[in-house]
Amino acid sequence: MRKLALFAGAFALGIFLAQYLPGTAWQIPAAAGCFAAALLALALPSPSRRRGLIALCALSMAFGWNWLYIRQVQAPLEALAGTEQVVTMTLCDYAVPTDYGAKVTVRLAGYPLGRAVYYGDETLLDLRPGQTVTDLAALSSAARIRDDDITTFTSKGVFLLAYNRGEPEVGEGSMDSPRWWPVRAGEALRRQISALWGQGDTGAFLTAILTGDKSGLSEAASSDLSEAGLYHILAVSGLHCGFLLALGELLVGRHRRRLLAAVTLPALVFYALLTGASPSVVRACVMLSLLVAAPLFRREGDGITSLCAALMGILLVNPFAAASISLQLSFAAMAGILAVTGRLYRLLLGGKRRGRVFRFTAASFSASLGALMFTVPLSAGYFGYLVLVSPLSNLLCLWAASLVFIMGLTAAVLAFVCPAAAAILALAPRVLVWYILSVARFLAGLPYHALYLANPYLKYWLGYVYVLFGAAWAMRSGPKRRYAAAAALAAVSLAAAVKLGEASYHVNDLEALVLDVGQGQSVLLASEGMYALADCGSSNSWYSAGGIAGDYLASMGCRKLDYLLLTHYDADHVNGLEELLSRVAVDTLYLPDTEDDSGTRTWAEALAAEHGTAVRYVTAAQTLPLGAAELTVYPPVGTGEDDNERGLSLRADCGDFALLLTGDMSAAAEQRLAEAYDLSGTDVLVAGHHGSKYSTSAELLEAAQPEVAVISVGSNSYGHPSTEALRRLTAAGAAICRTDLQGTVRISWNRGDDHGL
Numbered sequence: 001m002r003k004l005a006l007f008a009g010a011f012a013l014g015i016f017l018a019q020y021l022p023g024t025a026w027q028i029p030a031a032a033g034c035f036a037a038a039l040l041a042l043a044l045p046s047p048s049r050r051r052g053l054i055a056l057c058a059l060s061m062a063f064g065w066n067w068l069y070i071r072q073v074q075a076p077l078e079a080l081a082g083t084e085q086v087v088t089m090t091l092c093d094y095a096v097p098t099d100y101g102a103k104v105t106v107r108l109a110g111y112p113l114g115r116a117v118y119y120g121d122e123t124l125l126d127l128r129p130g131q132t133v134t135d136l137a138a139l140s141s142a143a144r145i146r147d148d149d150i151t152t153f154t155s156k157g158v159f160l161l162a163y164n165r166g167e168p169e170v171g172e173g174s175m176d177s178p179r180w181w182p183v184r185a186g187e188a189l190r191r192q193i194s195a196l197w198g199q200g201d202t203g204a205f206l207t208a209i210l211t212g213d214k215s216g217l218s219e220a221a222s223s224d225l226s227e228a229g230l231y232h233i234l235a236v237s238g239l240h241c242g243f244l245l246a247l248g249e250l251l252v253g254r255h256r257r258r259l260l261a262a263v264t265l266p267a268l269v270f271y272a273l274l275t276g277a278s279p280s281v282v283r284a285c286v287m288l289s290l291l292v293a294a295p296l297f298r299r300e301g302d303g304i305t306s307l308c309a310a311l312m313g314i315l316l317v318n319p320f321a322a323a324s325i326s327l328q329l330s331f332a333a334m335a336g337i338l339a340v341t342g343r344l345y346r347l348l349l350g351g352k353r354r355g356r357v358f359r360f361t362a363a364s365f366s367a368s369l370g371a372l373m374f375t376v377p378l379s380a381g382y383f384g385y386l387v388l389v390s391p392l393s394n395l396l397c398l399w400a401a402s403l404v405f406i407m408g409l410t411a412a413v414l415a416f417v418c419p420a421a422a423a424i425l426a427l428a429p430r431v432l433v434w435y436i437l438s439v440a441r442f443l444a445g446l447p448y449h450a451l452y453l454a455n456p457y458l459k460y461w462l463g464y465v466y467v468l469f470g471a472a473w474a475m476r477s478g479p480k481r482r483y484a485a486a487a488a489l490a491a492v493s494l495a496a497a498v499k500l501g502e503a504s505y506h507v508n509d510l511e512a513l514v515l516d517v518g519q520g521q522s523v524l525l526a527s528e529g530m531y532a533l534a535d536c537g538s539s540n541s542w543y544s545a546g547g548i549a550g551d552y553l554a555s556m557g558c559r560k561l562d563y564l565l566l567t568h569y570d571a572d573h574v575n576g577l578e579e580l581l582s583r584v585a586v587d588t589l590y591l592p593d594t595e596d597d598s599g600t601r602t603w604a605e606a607l608a609a610e611h612g613t614a615v616r617y618v619t620a621a622q623t624l625p626l627g628a629a630e631l632t633v634y635p636p637v638g639t640g641e642d643d644n645e646r647g648l649s650l651r652a653d654c655g656d657f658a659l660l661l662t663g664d665m666s667a668a669a670e671q672r673l674a675e676a677y678d679l680s681g682t683d684v685l686v687a688g689h690h691g692s693k694y695s696t697s698a699e700l701l702e703a704a705q706p707e708v709a710v711i712s713v714g715s716n717s718y719g720h721p722s723t724e725a726l727r728r729l730t731a732a733g734a735a736i737c738r739t740d741l742q743g744t745v746r747i748s749w750n751r752g753d754d755h756g757l
Helices: 002-020 027-041 048-078 122-126 178-197 201-211 219-227 238-252 257-274 279-297 303-317 319-323 325-349 356-383 390-414 419-425 427-444 458-474 479-504 545-555 577-583 600-610 667-676 698-704 723-731
Strands: 084-091 096-098 101-108 115-120 132-141 158-164 169-171 385-387 450-452 510-514 520-527 530-538 560-565 585-592 614-618 622-626 629-634 649-654 657-661 684-686 708-711 735-738 745-749
Touching: 002 048, 002 303, 002 319, 027 048, 048 158, 048 319, 101 122, 101 158, 115 122, 115 132, 178 201, 178 257, 178 390, 178 419, 178 427, 201 219, 201 390, 201 427, 219 427, 219 577, 238 257, 238 279, 238 390, 257 279, 279 303, 279 325, 303 319, 303 325, 325 356, 356 385, 356 390, 356 458, 390 419, 390 427, 419 427, 450 545, 458 479, 510 649, 520 545, 520 629, 530 545, 530 577, 530 622, 545 577, 560 622, 577 600, 585 600, 600 614, 667 698, 684 698, 698 723, 708 745, 723 735
Parallel strands: 115 158, 530 560, 560 585, 585 614, 657 684, 684 708, 708 735
Antiparallel strands: 084 101, 084 132, 096 101, 101 115, 132 158, 132 169, 385 450, 510 520, 510 745, 520 530, 622 629, 629 649, 649 657
């Protein structure tokens, strides 16, 4: 079976190269070159000839397949981007609500392979998979949204976004076809879960662990699970499919192999389709199916072969899945488990007879470290953090997650035939979910439970640790001694990296960080152990403003945020508030005392009350101490109904240095601010309204005369930053920094400095 592993592994490598290397013109010549090299490999001595032939043929196939897929599947759909036309779409799933209506994944008539996401009104929520919608739609590429290259859609085989522009007509389509039974079963299962456990975090947790739908979890629960290293238990994967296999063995017996295969293989396929066929569940289903089927063909099950075959199968269906974070994490975790877990477990046992508790602990610890071996660099690269308590959280909670899945699935299925018995059985999963969420909340509250790459030294430490353990593995002395020494050095160097990272933010009298939160704003100020955050929001869904601010605060060693100020109630300035408050204690929240029709003010007040944060309304200018600096908060000066006009503004002074932030004020409000207060001597201006042409007026620039202007901006459809604002800043002599180009902008200042920025 290792021949299959070699072929599948080389094919996967070729697809990854084709996806990540720029351009496509080279792929056909590369495929031809690999095939020619395969012919030359026939002259090599055996067995090198056989291995070379297999690998080169697989690479040739991968390059050719990726080119063909782009040409035949993606390109025809991409050709429709930028047009408006009447299209007929078949719903592939149930629609979900959005802020402006609903969205659903569809297939366009005439394009059977690629898919699109259709954004329509609330009537979509009443439709079923298989029904058709005919509508005039504005079509755009799903691979590039405005200025950003996005893989969230293409990695799932979605290549177009369709926006409702007409009056949609609904048809029956194929909604009664057996093709949609798994999707309908998944929806029925979600309804039973909601009926048994409600709409809160308990029901959302059961929905996530049974169906993979995590959208119902609160920000607080999601943050706690992520910070504790437990979020992976909600991704339907080998853990869940293993439970199904165990259930099948219980029903038919482990040794009745043909019957076991006949029962479990269809069940695994149906469950994969029911949960949306994510890469992690497809990987698990393929691996377990090969494990069950191998004895029928008088073969031994081989983990590496199964893993490579699963990866090849997924990439054959959609080569763009290579860029899926879910796929990369799932396969990296399993590769680490196969490579490390068994050896580490035997090392911990030391060849001695151990008790059950020791064996259980050793097995859990070994599996956790194995899964982390290759996923840690990916998590650090994609999410910017390392969870140190992950082995402990897995030890405390994986057993409970197993029981939640088994008992939860049993109760949900039983509810279809005997609701009363299901309600009784549902009590146990409710208690277990409470236990898991409580453990997650406790671990997420521990100091240094996780570390963040906002610490500039952490990435170097991570590379050092891999070199350290690589050297320990290469040495020939006693394994326990060398790995213990490597672990001790890693721990000592980690402590040093953490302290150096914290200290780097406290060398100067004032640190100001305009955080890169995409199209939004969040400005962090720190001085002598005091911290303030002005705004916390983003309109780009791929940025978590609360999470980003929380990462930086944790890297600074902040245990409590002294001041949180919201300039106004627009979502791109406040929607990260819930996650921020779930991660960081906040002493006082400052708000403008203005009316808000959207309900955001009431929401912010309720969150503050829930987390014990005092609320103060700014109706007159007030000064707040911030270590060696001081903050001056100005009340709203604008008039009219526009929320932007009635927001707070903020100035931070430290010696001769001053930073000014005006929120989303228009030119008229900026002029009133300049008339009401002395803004002279401003060194840094956080440009108003993300560089809108209606803000950062000539009057404000004349009054403030900033040396540097920082524009907090991301992918947007408003044209921010505008040419007009950029020209005004240039004419005023201000150097311009942009978070969309430079990332987080950090400004440091000491009171003894006698020079500019």
